[in-house]
Structure formats: C-alpha cells, structure tokens
Amino acid sequence: MKDFKYYTPTEVVFGEQSEEQVAQLVKKYGGTKVLVHYGGKSAERSGLLDKICGLLKEGDIDYVKLGGVVPNPRLSKAQEGIELCRWEGVDFILAVGGGSVIDSAKCIAYGVPYLGDVWDFYLGKASATEMLPVACVLTIPAAGSEMSEASVITNEEGDVKLGYSNDLSRPKFAIMNPRRTFTLPPYQTAAGVTDMMMHTMERYFTKDDDMDLTTDIAEAILRRMKTAVYDVMKDPENYRQRAQIMWGGSVAHNGLTGCGVSDDWATHQLEHELSGMFDVTHGAGLAAIWPSWARYVMHENLNRFVRFAVNVMDVPNDFTDPETTALKGIEAMERFYHDIGMPVNIKELIGRDITDEEIKEMTRKCSRDYTATCGQFKILKADDMEAIYKMARG
Amino acid sequence: MKDFKYYTPTEVVFGEQSEEQVAQLVKKYGGTKVLVHYGGKSAERSGLLDKICGLLKEGDIDYVKLGGVVPNPRLSKAQEGIELCRWEGVDFILAVGGGSVIDSAKCIAYGVPYLGDVWDFYLGKASATEMLPVACVLTIPAAGSEMSEASVITNEEGDVKLGYSNDLSRPKFAIMNPRRTFTLPPYQTAAGVTDMMMHTMERYFTKDDDMDLTTDIAEAILRRMKTAVYDVMKDPENYRQRAQIMWGGSVAHNGLTGCGVSDDWATHQLEHELSGMFDVTHGAGLAAIWPSWARYVMHENLNRFVRFAVNVMDVPNDFTDPETTALKGIEAMERFYHDIGMPVNIKELIGRDITDEEIKEMTRKCSRDYTATCGQFKILKADDMEAIYKMARG
Helix, strand or coil, X not given: CCCEEEEEEEEEEECCCHHHHHHHHHHHCCCCEEEEEECCHHHHHCCHHHHHHHHHHHCCCEEEEECCCCCCCEHHHHHHHHHHHHHHCCCEEEEEECXXXXXXXXXXXXXXXXXXXXXXXXXXXXXXXXXXXXXXXXXXXXCCCCCCCEEEEEECCCCEEEEEECHHHCCCEEXXXXXXXXXXXXXXXXXXXXXXXXHHHHHHCCCCCCCHHHHHHHHHHHHHHHHHHHHXXXXXXXXXXXXXXXXXXXXXXXXXXXXXXXXXCHHHHHHHHHHHHHCCXXXXXXXXXXXXXXXXXXXXCHHHHHHHHHHHCCCCCCXXXXXXXXXXXXXXXXXXXXXXXXXXXXXXXXXXXXXXXXXXXXXXXXXXXXXXXXXXXXCECHHHHHHHHHHCCC | CCCEEEEEEEEEEECCXXXXXXXXXXXXXXXXXXXXXXXXXXXXXXXXXXXXXXXXXXXCCEEEEEXXXXXXXEHHHHHHHHHHHHHHCCCXXXXXXXXXXXXXXXXXXXXXXXXXXXXXXXXXXXXXXCCCCEXXXXXXXXXXXXXXXXXXXXXXXXXXXXXXXXXXXXXXXXXXXXXXXXXXXXXXXXXXXXXXXXXXXXXXXXXXXXXXXXXHHHHHHHHHHHHHHHHHHHCCCCHHHHHHXXXXXXXXXXXXXXXXXXXXXXHHHHHHHHHHHHCCCHHHHHHHHHHHHHXXXXXXCHHHHHHHHHHHCCCCCCCCCHHHHHHHHHHHHHHHHHHCCCCCCHHHHXXXXXXXXXXXXXXXXXXXXXXXXXXXXXXXXXXXXXXXXXXXXX
C-alpha cells in the first residue's frame, strides 16, 4: 500500500449563517488589513460583496477591494493585486467567489512577500516558504480550491496555463453557504459537478487496489453528486441538494479521496489543451475527454472500471463478462453527462469538427513538444494522447 | 439542515515509512525540547520507543521520557507530566501510544502554561486559550484522539472521569504505521473497532435526515470496518486490513461523520458508568449497551434504523415492514459483535448478573443525581437510562 499524507487544515464554516462569522474568523487568523478579492458583477449584484464588506467594517477590520478576476485567472490581475497589497499594507487575503478568484488570491498571497516574480513558483523556479494567509467565501462549488493546496494561473504572455501546489496555500478558513449557489445557471452547475466528480475519478482510477476505505468513500461521493445534480437541475433552489454539491466539491479535492492511492490526472491534462485552444468551460471539457480516455485505458485495470460501473453507475454486474460491464459503466456515464447538458466528445463541446491540425497542436502542447508523458493509470505518450483526442472528436 | 464546522488541522503521515519523519515533523511544528509520553511495556518491548527516541537524537532534538500511562488515564500522571515539563523546559509533547496516552498528553499540554489546576478545564471552570503543541505516534486505533479535539481524564480522587474538548488540542501531526498494530490482541482489536464504529454511529443515528453525503460516508466507513475486522481476526498481520482499521479510526472521529447532523452520544454516556463501576474495556462496554439502546429508541426515527439494516448490515429490505427490517439490523449487529468476541449485554460483559442496586447506582451517576439527561436522538431521562440498563442486563 502506498504511504500517504493527509493534511486539510482549513476551518470550514458551512451553512446559512456561516457568513456572519467572517470578521471573527479574519481576526482569529491574524488579519488586520484585508484584500477583498472577487470576480465580476455577480458578487456585487447578489449583495454578497456588500454584506462581507459591511461585516468587516462592523468588526473594525480595514480592507481594500480588488475585483475583475476572470475564469482561467490571469497573472496580470494577480500582479495588480500584489502591488495593491504592498502599497496598502495588506496582511490577509479574502477571496469571495469560486475557484478562479481563490486561485488568483493564492497567487497574490505568494507574491506579496516574494522579492522575485511570482511566476517563478508556477515555472518551478522557486518554492514558496512564506505567503500571506488566504481565506475564502465560496460561491461556486467545482474547483475545490477552498480546501486544496493548488492554484492554476494563466500567463497571457504566451498563453501559458500553469499550476503550483504548496500546503501553505490551503485557505485558513472557507465560508460556504449553499444558498449562494441557487443562482448558478444549469450549465455552470453541471460543469462544476463534472469537475468535482473528476477530481474524485482522477484518484479513483488507480492500480492501487488495496486502499479500500478510500475507494468506498470515493464511490459514496460520486453516487451522491450524481443524485444531487439531477435534483438541482429540476429545482435550483433545493437547499439540501445544493448543500450536498457544495460539500461534495470540497471533500472530492481536499485529499481524502487520494489517501493511499496513486492519482492519474491525464483527463485534466488532456482537457487543459482543449480549454487553452477553444476557451471552453473546464468541466465541460473534462466530460468531452473522459469517455474516450476511459475506453483507451480501461484494460490497465479492468476491475476498477467494473467497480465503477456497478458501485457508482448502477450497472448490473455481468460476472462472466467484466469487459462488457466496464463498457456499460462508461456508457452510463455518457448518458449522465448528456442528462445534465454536458458533451461527451469534442464535436459536442465546440460545436464543429475538430481538425487534424488542431489535434496535432494539442498533442504537441500536452506532450511538451513530444518530451513529456501524462497520467499514471496508463502512462500516456504523445501517440496515446493523439489517439485519445481522435477517439474523442465525435 | 444543521450548519456545521469542520476543522481537522492534524497532518496525518500514514504508512510503513511514516516514523522516519518524526524529527523533521517535530521541528516543523516548533518543538525543540520534547516530552516523549507513553504507556506500559509494549512500546518499550516493540522497539518503537527506542526507535522514536533514536530518531529525535539523530535530529538533534532534546527530549525527556515519561511512561506509565494506564487505560482510563489518571490526572495524577498528567500532573506529574506537567511538573516534569516545567522543570525541563519542554515545549512539545509527543505521545507514543493509543488514546489514553494521547489524552494524557493533551492534559499535560493544557496544564503546563496554566497557572491554576488543570482539572479546572475538565470541570468546566476554565477554558484553555493556549497549550503546548501535542503530536502522536499512534499504536492503537480506537479512540480517534489522534485527530480529535477531545480528551478524557480520570481523577482518582472521587473516581470522576471527565472529558474536555478544545480545538487547540488537535494534534499537530499523527504518525500512523499499520504494522505497529499487528501485535494488538484480538480482544483489543475488536474493542477498538467497536469504539470507532460507535464514534460513527453516535453521529449516524440522528433525526437530521437531510445531510445525505455525511450519511453515505458514514455507511462506507461502517461497512469497511466490519469487513476489515473479520480479516484481521483471521490474519493479525494483514497489513491491508490493519490499514483500513487504522485510517478508519481517524476518519470516524475527526468530525467528518458529523458534518451537518446532530450527534447523540447516549451509548457512550451509558457505557461511561459501566466502565467506571466494573473497569471493563470501553469498546466492549459499548457493545453491551448499544443493542438495548437501539431497541429502546428506534421509533424516534425508524427510517435511520432501516437504512442501517439495509446499507450497513446487508439485511434485505422488507418494504412492507420497516420495523422488522430495523430489528433485523440490530440483530445482525449483535451477531457481528459475537463474531468478533464482543458482548451484547452486561452479563456477557462482566460475567455475572448485574444487581438492581448496581443499575440504580449507574442510573444515579449517569443522570447526575437525577438532574441531567443524555442523548439527542431520544433525550433520555433517568427512567429511560434505568430501562435501558435493565434491557441490557442479559
């Protein structure tokens, strides 16, 4: 069995009254001057931003605001934040939003005390030994960044999207009020659930069959997310089901589903190039790639795909024919993606046929000019990546 | 849905190589002079104590040792530890052992910087605002103290056993090597699994039916513990199954299984008096009480007991007769307890009939002289407690 570390220090405050605690929590974790970091108009329109700022003010906590974070958050915005924090003497960063805003906040927090260029961390040229404390008020359950050690930033110069992981960046606290997710549109809700399920599946599909409890918990999360999203599609203001999804997004990616198993991440890396080239929603891109990845790699550990079919997708187990059972599981997942409005191939994702040249270009990028592999379940070389992209063209 | 907090800052380092990191972890969390706290001879005999001390020495970390912690750890031993730590200038406490040793370590850590009597915290007369950092090398999976905020101490004067909970006391790190549990005798293994399953069940049996994901995860843990303990009974050196149990004990009690639900703890409180009066093993005492508690309270939320029967105990659901299904689940749990050598009533626990006087005395103590209730699923008054003890007499 694989040795593992599990480390999730984030204090989660979950529920309808959770926001009321924001000032008290900022103080508890040492914040005296806060950068309130957010995205676009929705945090303003919903009144959440005003509420949070009002609570900080009532708590006698000084703050400055910086909005304008976009999906696939940009390095330039983070650099703007770093300058602002230094100028204003900010000592605590509070992200109000989803994964993009939290990732941008983490990037700023790395940058403030660092003398060099914050992009160094993402390039692997430096490792952060200190950073400002980050916390969040989550509004979009999907990325899991509210408890994770990861952040992904896009450098507009060269359009390079890179991630950096460091335990220091796990948020000090995460306020989660499911009511704030009632207004998430169906497509974004479905893409979010697809993303969080994939965070679990990237760890679930492993050759390490001996950490049963992790697998059991992963299956419980996957089944529940599947059930909850159907109900939310019918009734966006279903608090109970919104709560399952919101909490599911955190436990899917805080490390719990990876304890004692090797994780894969090939689907994420293959999708990376798709969203880079076509600016599609990350979750939708994952749905477009996964069925082809699954069919391509399933023989590496067929047993896992049989388990997935039976325990997650409710496919009756044909004990005499594991391959058919496994394939029915993948087909059931495709039906699920369609049910919630997600694509199952690239054509459905981008609305046209992808060209051979585009596939070649994505393969080149994903393999870093044919030098790198991706994945663990099956280690994919450039040829494998191209084959999967071709299978996924639709 | 109930709002909740989830906070588990402990860095878990799990696996066969985990002990090697002890010196590095102590340094990471600021320890320069360590109290190595342990129980009886087993830590010495197994070589674990020497190994840990050797690693600290290699890492140039100064330490003193204090052994002799007994099950149901005593206040006097903790007070001895407090004096020793002050005298030696200890700034970090490393527990090497199971729940009793960790709880004793927490008590010492509260006491060192406190000017008054550390028992004040357990009496509810004071609340700790600082304490020495505590960490552990776990050898007995059961109590869950390695990630929890709780500690239970027995004051020999008056034989009073009290608990104190404070997030400050969550261990900084927990080293868990399943191999160290190979030598745990069957009875202790079974009692440990019973305890950790009960930590989950105390939260699972709730009237809050709306936090589905928590319930799903609880069921996954319960099912896996049930399976793993059978295998370990047959083969005590089964690393894979020992690992499920070791990790299961932590996730059962670190808060995950309580997110968004009201917890009960009546079985624990009723057992408290049993182990107080007869000095029995805590886990065995829980097994002796639970079936009677379950039958007495099941109509408070029959649905939960049906779920438990079907999803945990593999009882076929008789949809026309939920009561029978629920009862069959309780009977299946009794068979499970017997299978692993646990009692299902007080007679089996103590080896003789319990007297009416003894039941009256336990009832008096559990109800704090007929003034207090226990439990949430059904709030138990003194009469209810007495009725459950009588049902459980066997």
